[in-house]
Amino acid sequence: MVFSSDLVKSKCLRVDGKRIVNSVFMVLLIVGAIADKPTVSFAATTQDVLTLDKSTFKPVSQNQAIYRSDRLRLQFNYSLPDFVVEDKTFSSGNNVNSPLLAIDIWTKNHAQKIRAGDYAGGTEYPANVHINVYNNPRKLTLQQWVKQSNQFSITRDFKPAKIARQTGIKFQSSGLYENEHVVFVNPRDSRIIVVTLSKTGYGNNDAIYRRAYQQIVNSFVFLNK
Structure with missing residues (x-):
């Protein structure tokens, strides 16, 4: 057991x-x-x-376009749904008052009217934003260049301005329209760049074009290569 x-x-x-x-x-x-x-x-x-x-x-540039000039080594951004960019290039020369490149930024409405011939026959084009690039063979300072140029009349309110990592000047002028300008130098070749906002003083277009002007000033760069 x-x-x-x-x-x-x-x-x-x-x-x-x-x-x-x-x-x-x-x-x-x-x-x-x-x-x-x-x-x-x-x-x-x-x-x-x-x-x-x-x-x-969503990329930042979804509704943005880039204008680029490989010849003059510059570029800027603008709003593709709102604006049209038209440019003209000219042969190089030493005349400081003749641009090498002239760029106009138009609203789509203004661009359509221009193409349709609404401003033909000597009618002044609307106030807009435009950019001109000039040779500077004598390598004048910005103040000297503006003073000798025939592109501006009744200039005033000169102030320093920062654009494209360069120190430029901004000022106002009066003519057919009231204008705001930013002028600066390309450090590679001493060429002068002028960005201008022209204003009528009435209607909504001044505010619309100011958006384009501000965006161009903020995004403008010189290309290294």
């Missing part, structure tokens, strides 16, 4: 041992499942965020 009792105890131990092993195995499975589950969840969440960022990302 003692032998039988020991045998029973031994069997019980084996059974208990199996239960213990099984219990430990189950605990390990549960811990492993718990440990694995967050990893999968985090990976999926991270991928969702990246996909969302990519699909909702």
Whole structure:
């Protein structure tokens, strides 16, 4: 009977041992499942965020266009839905009053009217934003260049201005329209760049063109290569 009792105890131990092993195995499975589950969840969440960022990302230049002149090594941004850029290039010369490049920025409405011939027959074009680039063979300072130029009349309110990482000058002038100018030098070739906002003093166009003027001044850069 003692032998039988020991045998029973031994069997019980084996059974208990199996239960213990099984219990430990189950605990390990549960811990492993718990440990694995967050990893999968985090990976999926991270991928969702990246996909969302990519699909909702809108580049700053989505509605912007870049005007670039490889010949004169300059560029600026303007609003593509609102404005049209027209340019004319001229042969190089030493006449300081003859531009190498003349750029006009028009509202789409004004551009359509110009192309339709509404201003033909000597009618003055509307006030707008324009950019002219001039040779500066004598390498005059900005103040000297403005003083000798015939492009401005009744100038006033001269102040320093920062544009394209250069120190220029801004001032106002009066003529057919009231004008705001920013004048600065290309450090590579000493050419003079003039950005002008012309204003009528009435209607909504002054405010519209001022947006273009400000954007050009803020985005204007010289190209190194």
